Amino acid sequence: MEIYVYGTGCGAGDLIDSALPLEKVTAFVDSRPMSDSFLGRPVILPEELARRRYDLILVTSRQAEAITLHCESLGIDPNKLFFLKNHAALADRNRCYETAEQVLGADFVEKLCSSQRLIRTPLWSEGEPLPASELEGDYVRLKTLEALCRELDGIPGAAAELGVYKGGFARCINQLLPERTLYLFDTFEGFDPQEAAGYGEGFVSAHRNTAAEQVLSALPHPGMAVLRPGLFPASAAGLEVSFALVSLDVDLEESTLAGLRWFLPRMSPGGYLLLHDYNSPRLPGVKAALRRYEAACGQRLHAVPLCDVNGTLVLSV
Numbered sequence: 001m002e003i004y005v006y007g008t009g010c011g012a013g014d015l016i017d018s019a020l021p022l023e024k025v026t027a028f029v030d031s032r033p034m035s036d037s038f039l040g041r042p043v044i045l046p047e048e049l050a051r052r053r054y055d056l057i058l059v060t061s062r063q064a065e066a067i068t069l070h071c072e073s074l075g076i077d078p079n080k081l082f083f084l085k086n087h088a089a090l091a092d093r094n095r096c097y098e099t100a101e102q103v104l105g106a107d108f109v110e111k112l113c114s115s116q117r118l119i120r121t122p123l124w125s126e127g128e129p130l131p132a133s134e135l136e137g138d139y140v141r142l143k144t145l146e147a148l149c150r151e152l153d154g155i156p157g158a159a160a161e162l163g164v165y166k167g168g169f170a171r172c173i174n175q176l177l178p179e180r181t182l183y184l185f186d187t188f189e190g191f192d193p194q195e196a197a198g199y200g201e202g203f204v205s206a207h208r209n210t211a212a213e214q215v216l217s218a219l220p221h222p223g224m225a226v227l228r229p230g231l232f233p234a235s236a237a238g239l240e241v242s243f244a245l246v247s248l249d250v251d252l253e254e255s256t257l258a259g260l261r262w263f264l265p266r267m268s269p270g271g272y273l274l275l276h277d278y279n280s281p282r283l284p285g286v287k288a289a290l291r292r293y294e295a296a297c298g299q300r301l302h303a304v305p306l307c308d309v310n311g312t313l314v315l316s317v
């Protein structure tokens with residue numbers, strides 16, 4: 001097997017120290033080499049690599065975008081590139097993990113993944129990682145959801161989403177927490193017209209375009225879902241459940257406040273509430289609702305803002 005290591009910096013040194021025996025490396029690759037050898041192995045230019053036979057190229061540099069483009073321009077097979085420095089700020093650039101598994105063996109790739117940065121979320125006791133197609137929507141939001149779900153091992157309680165729309169995020173929760181009941185609260189007919197008065201007709205009518213049955217049929221584990229159709233908080237009447245994970249995504253101030261008031265006292269210690277759109281300039285009512293809730297409690301809540309597309313806030317309870 002012809003295995004190349006792209007990069008001759010700390011990442012490459014760390015890879016050799018922690019996971020990959022030097023004798024498995026045919027050569028190192030660097031577009032601006034400091035020397036023609038590294039750790040006693042030859043260093044070649046990417047142009048030279050393109051002319052050779054290669055089974056796998058382990059990329060240890062963080063310059064994933066530049067390396068992808070450069071390799072593409074040289075005709076290097078993108079399926080043979082295996083990026084070891086993927087992390088939450090980058091999309092997962094690995095087109096296929098199977099190539100690496102075929103060349104190195106599945107156990108070794110697992111070891112590689114855990115000794116390097118986050119390149120593939122390790123499995124945890126409950127669920128399966130999200131597929132790449134799902135992650136394209138909002139990588140940071142969804143990778144954070146994966147990481148939060150892993151932290152829930154041992155924390156009791158159901159999962160819930162208030163504000164489901166077509167069920168995109170609900171589908172991810174259901175996949176990641178297949179053993180937890182998932183309560184889904186929505187009118188499934190869009191916003192309360194009174195509350196949405198003053199918002200554009202495009203925004204309001206687009207959110208009417210959903211149906212509970214469609215949401216249910218798109219879930220990977222529909223048997224774990226419990227639909228609570230209707231206007232919240234009336235739709236929660238009579239339900240006494242504790243929650244480990246809640247997604248609160250109703251866009252508007254009064255409904256967000258109702259969600260905070262209803263869910264937060266029902267959260268299990270160690271659980272998380274994801275407040276979507278907290279930092280969205282389009283929807284200032286979300287942050288206003290949280291500030292009103294905090295003013296009523298007389299304290300700021302523990303929370304971490306995400307740099308995802310719509311500015312989610314993760315409240316930890």
Ligand SMILES: C[S@@+](CC[C@H](N)C(=O)[O-])C[C@H]1O[C@@H](n2cnc3c(N)ncnc32)[C@H](O)[C@@H]1O
Nearest residue numbers: 163164165168169186187190231232249250255
């Ligand atoms: C932005 S969408 C939710 C998007 C969804 N979380 C996703 O990932 O695609 C907002 C949803 O909140 C629902 N909603 C807003 N206020 C509500 C309320 N008081 N009761 C029930 N549903 C409400 C709307 O019907 C709409 O489907």
